[in-house]
Amino acid sequence: MYKLTGVTKEYQKGRGVVGALQGVDLTVADGEWLAVQGRTGHGKSTLLNLLGGLDRATGGTVELDGANLGALRESELTRLRAQSIGFIFQTFNLIPTLSAAENVEAALIPLRVSRAGQKARTTCALESVGLADRAAHLPAELSGGQQQRVAIARALVKEPKVLLADEPTGNLDEDTRDDVIGLLEHLWRDRRLTLILVTHDASIARRAQRTGVLTDGHLTIRQESPNR
Amino acid sequence: MFFIVYLRRELRRRRRQAVFIALGLALGVGLAVTVAAASAGVSKAQSGVLSALYGVGTDITVTGNAPPPHYSSAGSAQTAKAAPPPKNGNGETLQISPGGGAQICDNGHCVNAAGRTYDRLVPPYLEPISASTVADVARLHDVAAAAGVLTLVDSAITYPANSAASPQLATFTVDGVGTGHTPVGPLAAVTVSSGRFFTAADSHADVAVVDSGYAASNNLKTGSTITIKQVRFTVIGIVNQPQNTSPPDVYIPLARAQTLATATKNLGGSVANTVNLIYVAAASAADIPVVQHEISRRLPGDIVTAAGSLASQVTGSVASAARLTSDLGKWASVLVLIAAFAVASLLTMAAVARRAAEFGTLKALGWPIRRIIAQVLGESLATGVAGAAAGIGLGFAGAAIIAAVAPTLSATAPSSTIGSMQQVIQAGGTALGNRTVVVPLSPSITIGVIVLAVILAMAGSLLAGALGSWRIARLHPAGALTLVG
Numbered sequence: 001m002y003k004l005t006g007v008t009k010e011y012q013k014g015r016g017v018v019g020a021l022q023g024v025d026l027t028v029a030d031g032e033w034l035a036v037q038g039r040t041g042h043g044k045s046t047l048l049n050l051l052g053g054l055d056r057a058t059g060g061t062v063e064l065d066g067a068n069l070g071a072l073r074e075s076e077l078t079r080l081r082a083q084s085i086g087f088i089f090q091t092f093n094l095i096p097t098l099s100a101a102e103n104v105e106a107a108l109i110p111l112r113v114s115r116a117g118q119k120a121r122t123t124c125a126l127e128s129v130g131l132a133d134r135a136a137h138l139p140a141e142l143s144g145g146q147q148q149r150v151a152i153a154r155a156l157v158k159e160p161k162v163l164l165a166d167e168p169t170g171n172l173d174e175d176t177r178d179d180v181i182g183l184l185e186h187l188w189r190d191r192r193l194t195l196i197l198v199t200h201d202a203s204i205a206r207r208a209q210r211t212g213v214l215t216d217g218h219l220t221i222r223q224e225s226p227n228r
Numbered sequence: 229m230f231f232i233v234y235l236r237r238e239l240r241r242r243r244r245q246a247v248f249i250a251l252g253l254a255l256g257v258g259l260a261v262t263v264a265a266a267s268a269g270v271s272k273a274q275s276g277v278l279s280a281l282y283g284v285g286t287d288i289t290v291t292g293n294a295p296p297p298h299y300s301s302a303g304s305a306q307t308a309k310a311a312p313p314p315k316n317g318n319g320e321t322l323q324i325s326p327g328g329g330a331q332i333c334d335n336g337h338c339v340n341a342a343g344r345t346y347d348r349l350v351p352p353y354l355e356p357i358s359a360s361t362v363a364d365v366a367r368l369h370d371v372a373a374a375a376g377v378l379t380l381v382d383s384a385i386t387y388p389a390n391s392a393a394s395p396q397l398a399t400f401t402v403d404g405v406g407t408g409h410t411p412v413g414p415l416a417a418v419t420v421s422s423g424r425f426f427t428a429a430d431s432h433a434d435v436a437v438v439d440s441g442y443a444a445s446n447n448l449k450t451g452s453t454i455t456i457k458q459v460r461f462t463v464i465g466i467v468n469q470p471q472n473t474s475p476p477d478v479y480i481p482l483a484r485a486q487t488l489a490t491a492t493k494n495l496g497g498s499v500a501n502t503v504n505l506i507y508v509a510a511a512s513a514a515d516i517p518v519v520q521h522e523i524s525r526r527l528p529g530d531i532v533t534a535a536g537s538l539a540s541q542v543t544g545s546v547a548s549a550a551r552l553t554s555d556l557g558k559w560a561s562v563l564v565l566i567a568a569f570a571v572a573s574l575l576t577m578a579a580v581a582r583r584a585a586e587f588g589t590l591k592a593l594g595w596p597i598r599r600i601i602a603q604v605l606g607e608s609l610a611t612g613v614a615g616a617a618a619g620i621g622l623g624f625a626g627a628a629i630i631a632a633v634a635p636t637l638s639a640t641a642p643s644s645t646i647g648s649m650q651q652v653i654q655a656g657g658t659a660l661g662n663r664t665v666v667v668p669l670s671p672s673i674t675i676g677v678i679v680l681a682v683i684l685a686m687a688g689s690l691l692a693g694a695l696g697s698w699r700i701a702r703l704h705p706a707g708a709l710t711l712v713g
Contacts, residue, residue, distance in 0.1 A: 085594075105230060
């Protein structure tokens with residue numbers, strides 16, 4: 001699925017340059033669950049942005065199914081994200097004026113799915129996260145856990161190849177966190193997704209197949225976990 | 229449809245800001261509409277003034293020049309040589325003796341004027357123009373129509389049988405007009421309220437058409453008779469004239485007018501086959517200068533006046549109002565519109581900045597940039613539509629307020645102009661004073677103004693949307709997503 005070779009990412013900060021990633025090499029197989037741990041500010045979100053085509057590496061290559069993301073035009077990256085990559089954010093990032101169902105439908109707009117198709121797939125996605133009865137609710141009317149479920153449904157409704165989750169439980173309490181991670185794990189197994197999850201929580205990281213640790217932009221892959 | 233749902237929900241969420249932007253646009257548009265309506269009303273008033281002074285449908289008039297003053301042997305214009313008493317066309321003259329007695333004389337035979345009426349029908353102090361000139365003018369290139377008129381005044385002095393009583397003077401104005409219908413001239417814009425117009429068969433008949441105001445004052449109706457130069461004319465029609473014009477009291481066939489009237493200059497001479505005023509309509513407004521030049525070239529001794537040159541001589545509150553709407557009004561509208569556009573743009577860009585994370589999320593979901601821009605533009609346009617509607621409403625309200633509180637406008641023009649000729653004649657002299665016409669100010673909102681209002685509001689909202697879109701286009705998705713929380 002993914003092959004990263006000598007990837008670096010630098011940001012201009014005032015007069016200086018900040019190196020967010022330093023020579024990262026990484027391979028992620030199809031259907032694999034990789035958890036990336038690290039403290040705040042060590043490059044986890046930057047790595048996810050590069051994997052999702054939301055940003056471009058300063059050096060090295062990021063390949064997805066053989067395509068160099070750095071060489072793609074912006075429109076091609078946009079299409080790639082629309083079709084193949086699902087995002088889940090720490091703060092859910094739901095559109096506040098749209099209902100749960102409408103937020104999920106938003107992911108289908110770029111795919112030009114028919115109205116009937118949109119409704120069917122949205123209903124199915126919400127059912128898969130156990131929120132079919134909350135379809136008409138606005139985000140403000142949902143709990144944090146429910147909002148994150150809607151975000152998961154939105155990420156999955158397009159049937160992506162890869163799911164990128166950036167601290168999906170960061171804003172949730174312990175019980176809800178376990179529910180959401182459990183749901184993600186279930187969906188990963190059920191749909192054979194490639195799941196790359198960023199977290200600072202070791203207990204969550206341990207549930208993945210492989211764990212990587214980012215320290216000052218350097219990625220170290222730990223041995224595989226028992227979860228296969 | 230997702231686009232509409234998202235748009236509607238977003239406008240509802242930013243209701244206050246959307247209303248504020250719409251109101252700002254509405255104020256600018258409303259002011260522009262009000263000024264445009266006032267300007268249209270002033271233009272209409274000016275047209276009304278020109279019509280009153282000039283006649284409806286007339287682009288150019290031709291009049292004979294005033295005759296030169298008659299100098300004494302001392303060379304002073306003020307001491308005019310004593311002239312023989314004028315004849316009234318019947319060969320009669322009126323002689324007032326130093327003792328105050330009046331006599332009506334005919335070929336040297338004089339009788340006491342007591343119990344008699346001395347009636348004159350004369351044109352004002354202008355050179356006559358040959359009637360054939362009317363046809364020559366009508367044949368000119370770019371002339372749509374021409375009509376010749378003999379403008380006259382009937383003055384009747386009645387001496388009572390009791391010589392101790394004062395004589396009674398009655399005057400009224402008479403226009404000798406062609407009996408065919410022409411789209412130019414004093415009868416071009418009249419409407420018949422009773423009876424009929426002249427026909428070709430009336431060319432030499434003793435028939436008259438009377439102005440409704442004069443008819444009411446003198447208890448005349450269709451079938452009544454009126455005496456002109458001691459000839460009884462039958463009233464065949466009563467007509468209504470356009471408001472604020474100065475029509476003659478009576479119209480009679482041109483041939484009868486030419487027969488009955490006597491020339492002022494010749495002091496009793498004939499005015500046969502002459503007119504003293506030609507109304508000309510050009511084929512189009514663009515042709516007026518050319519036609520005016522051509523007529524002036526062919527008739528060098530006559531006065532050729534175009535409505536446009538008259539307009540520049542008009543003064544009074546209508547002229548002030550015209551300046552007010554074109555200068556202050558126009559610039560006030562422009563300034564308010566610029567302010568409204570600026571506010572709309574700033575608020576839209578601020579809203580885009582606040583929604584950066586939302587747009588970053590949409591980019592992460594794979595929304596093309598043009599789709600996001602279309603959403604923002606749609607929101608701006610919706611606000612613009614609301615602004616346009618409110619602006620048009622404000623414009624109507626503004627126009628209504630102006631119509632309710634604006635004073636009646638007045639316009640003053642030199643009375644050497646044609647429409648004032650009746651006043652000059654009635655004043656009994658050639659004094660070139662000023663004539664004032666009063667016209668109401670009626671602001672009017674046309675379809676064109678409404679379309680302008682919509683275009684202005686749309687332009688403002690599109691500008692705001694375009695600036696917001698520019699900001700979105702520069703948005704880096706990764707950077708935008710870091711703004712969440």
